[in-house]
Amino acid sequence: MLKYFVPLGGFLLLVALLAAGLKLDPREVPSPFIGRQAPAFEANQLEAAGMLASTSLKGDVWLLNVWASWCGECQREHAVLTELIKGQNLKAVGLNYKDVSADAKRWIAQFGNPFTQIITDPQGKIGLEWGVYGTPETFIIDQQGIIRYKHIGPMNQKAVTEKILPLLAELRKEAGQ
């Protein structure tokens, strides 16, 4: 009899809804930042002396990774991130977010430094300007200083192969023209 299928039908509707809900990953908010000029900064460096200004990076494609020594997920993405940066020979700036410099230095010494430069943001001021709402987050900035991609959460191989590598190839082509 048909009426005994009613609960099943209702449940399937619910599942469709929940599946749709899962797609609305609260972490994958469309970043209104993409396609806009990257916020400028001038900040202290973690290891090198002197300040690093974002203006000095103009003309290159570069990556900004927000990390902290207190962040467990940052360790998880470390290998993938290192491979991406070294493999693509990218300029990479690490934004050490709301961290204690001594801890951050120890972390880098332990795991290795994937970055070309590391800037410190102990109060999270730069992070605020970049719209960071957690660690880790990764941005790709093009030659014109425009943010082209933002990844929230630990970097993974899927994002690298499906999003970042094609983007880098495209950026190189643009530069070549």
Added chain:
Amino acid sequence: MIPEIGHFALILALVVAVVQTAVPLLGSALGNPRWIGLAKPATRLQLLFMVIAYACLTYAFITHDFSVKYVASNSHTTMPLLYRVSGVWGAHEGSLLLWALILSLWAVSVSVFSRSIPAVMLARVLGVMGFVAVGFLLFLLVTSNPFERLLPAPADGRSLNPLLQDPGLAIHPPMLYMGYVGFSVAFAFAVAAMLGGKLDAAWTRWVRPWTNIAWMFLTLGIALGSWWAYYELGWGGWWFWDPVENASLMPWLVGTALIHSLAVSEKRGAFKAWTVLLAVFAFSLSLLGTFLVRSGVLTSVHAFASDPGRGLFILLFLVTVVGLSLTLYAFRAKQFTSNVSFQLFSRETGLLLNNVILVVMAATILLGTLYPLVMDALGIGKISVGPPYFNSVIVPLGIPLVMVMGLGVLLRWKRDSISRLGTDLILLVIVALGVGLLFSLLLRYDWEVMAAVGLVMAMWIAATTVFSAWRQKRTASVWGAALAHTGMAITIIGISLTSLYSSEKDVRLSAGQQYQMAGYAFQFQGVKKVSETAFDAYQGTVDITRDGQPVSHMEPQKRVYKVQTMPMTEAGIDAGLFRDLFVALGEPLEGGAWSLRLYHKPFIRWIWLGGIFMAVGGLLAATDRRYRLKLRRAGNA
């Protein structure tokens, strides 16, 4: 080394669970007694491995093994032993491990108290529970391994969320999980009955005690959660209609319906298909609760760890478990249709109405909880459905529920008539109205219609409960039902009076100033700094007097936990049977003054007191002799 043993035990538990599912289920389908006989030992072996895994994680917590990522994220060297033990279930991975351990415990309990159950039936029940265990163990191992290493190990951990460093919350999740997971027993029995195609009175006698005990734990878990939110979150409320709270209330409502529907199935052989459906729903809602809390689909004040990847896994699991059982239902439920007849005016109708109202309540809560998700999925906008929605739906549904509740216990099975009830009914209505109104007039607060309505409702339940218990043969079942109904009456009194007569005021006070509220004088003596191992705090001193007589001395704190640098309000509470006084320290203002939040909450304790009554009632009913008589007879046979 120890964490690896735990990890390995977890893998072995999964392997055993697969065997526990596949072999007995196949055996019962093919009629192979040796395969059927494997159900019990497999179930016990799985428990053994689960206990080992759980003990290993607890050991890692106690010994501060920060090379385990989960321990490093949730423990700290300064944490006392109690919170290191309860810290095991303080976050996602560990609470899932506890879930799986409890599931295994329930399965073994069923296998131990199963002498009256035919081997085939038992094999199916344990097989279904094994299937659920496979899902959870896979989930643990694939997405949330609690034994994952963090190398090199940090010198110290990040400590447990301060909100969870509290004795009330230390026992809240285990209680809640005992309830959630306990419904898996009724679920497994329902699926087993559908597989076997037979559902008789004996079946209901097997299921009823398990359902009652699961319901008892869930009741206690919800009451504890509400109590914790009241004193720990520092907001003075006892229920927030938060998705996590709703996730526990929905299975409770459906579980309550199930208990009553089982009564009809046992006594009258009716509502069988409906009973099976409710058993499936009660457990599905428990799973759904887990999904909602863990997936991050809905955000809530309680959310600690949420991850869409995990959400997808739970959703797939939900689809498998619930989808399969509902498909089975679609094809098998027809066999359970009964031709038992009953008159319109009978206990059956009363219980049917009770069931309908409870299920509609659960459905409206589900709707309210998921509605924001629907709107978001359809791209209509981000909305939220606030407490007013739930209040304005649940209260009007609650009133007919209470009326049916009182009438139902008076009615006879099969057929009854107004003329038989006659004078008794009139008398009971008069008693309920009289005592309820008198109660409302004797309160030292202004008379309010809704308070009177609430009290009359409560008295109606109390009067009919006492009357019917007095008229019947008083078995443990009858006592249990009477206690649970009385508990409901007590909770209703608590809810009505707290909601209507609470006073709340945010005030600005300098040291030495006082504020008058609800007949009490709150004298603020000032604030000093105190320091403990885990936190630094501002501690205020407030003396409360009434008509010049000292009532209470309070020291509410505003803490900052050192490890997480997280601020927290620790309210001062003076608890009483008829009222609570509640003071929370706000923030420092100019000129040395402080803001303070003062509450006067009449009868709030009654809400949880009623919960305890209900839980004890559920337990008592489960101990009824007829469930055990059956056991002994079968044991001798």
Added chain:
Amino acid sequence: MTPVRKKRLLLILALVAGVGVAATLVLQAFNQNMMFYYAPKEVKAGNAPANHDFRVGGLVVKGTVKRDPNNLDVHFDITDMTETVTVKYTGILPDLFREGQGIIARGRLLPSGVIEAAEVLAKHDENYMPPEVAASLPQKPASEAK
């Protein structure tokens, strides 16, 4: 009609009536209690309802939190990095209310354009931001949204 059928019909009618009442209740409750979320720029654009509660979220702008010395009134600005709106609240702010922190306020819009909040929520997590706030953030760097 046989008595059995009649009884069934009555039962079904009662159930339909019950469910109907419940459905009406639900719909009405939804109508009255559904709260939409708006970002400050939507409030500024006049999208927020004038006579109905709604929720608004954003970051608390640094240096804008002002307490009245004589009572518990507090004013502060919240921003989505595009527009800024002022929120007025009376009472004690949540533990985690801080400048620069993402918060959600529930309240209604006064004719002056100030939002009178009945409730202010801040979440219990350092890295957490209510998803709605995160979704409406940020359009521009914070430095421009003084």
